[in-house]
Amino acid sequence: xxxxxxxxxxxxxxxxxxxxxxxxxxxxxxxxDRKSGDLLKQAVLPVRFNEHGAFPSIPHxxxxxxxxxxxxxxxxxxxxxxxxxxxxxxxxxx
Numbered sequence: 001x002x003x004x005x006x007x008x009x010x011x012x013x014x015x016x017x018x019x020x021x022x023x024x025x026x027x028x029x030x031x032x033d034r035k036s037g038d039l040l041k042q043a044v045l046p047v048r049f050n051e052h053g054a055f056p057s058i059p060h061x062x063x064x065x066x067x068x069x070x071x072x073x074x075x076x077x078x079x080x081x082x083x084x085x086x087x088x089x090x091x092x093x094x
Contacts, residue, residue, distance in 0.1 A: 002040060004074060005030040006081045009044060013091045022050040025082060025089060029064065029074065041065065047082050049089075054082035 009026045024046055031041040045060045056078050061071055082089075 001034070001073070002070065003032045003034050004077050005032060006078060008085065008089065011089050011091050014048065019050055019052070022048055023089065023091060024048050027078060027082070029078070031065070031070070045078065047078060049082050049086055054079045054086070 007028045009028050011023055011025045014022045014024055026044050027047055028044050029042070030039060032038065033040055041064065043060070043064050045064065046057045048055045048057075056075055058075075061074055061078075064074065065071055
C-alpha cells in the first residue's frame, strides 16, 4: 500500500456556520509509492473540525483517488491527524 503524508497549510474560522467554533484546515496530502519513493499524487483537501470531531470533504477525497481502499485509508488517517493536532491549530491571521 502507498504512504500518505499530511501537512496543514492554512486554518480559518468558518463564519455563520451552524455549529459555533468550527474551523477549516486546508491539508496538503501527498500519496507516495512505498517501494520507489515516487510522488504519485498531491492535493490540498479541506477538513472541518470542532470539539465534536474532524470532517474531511468527501467529494475532495473521491476526486483525489478512485481506489476505494486508498479513499478509506485517507479518510481514516486525515481525521486522526487533525484530531491529534486540534489543540494546537489556531486560525491564521489574514
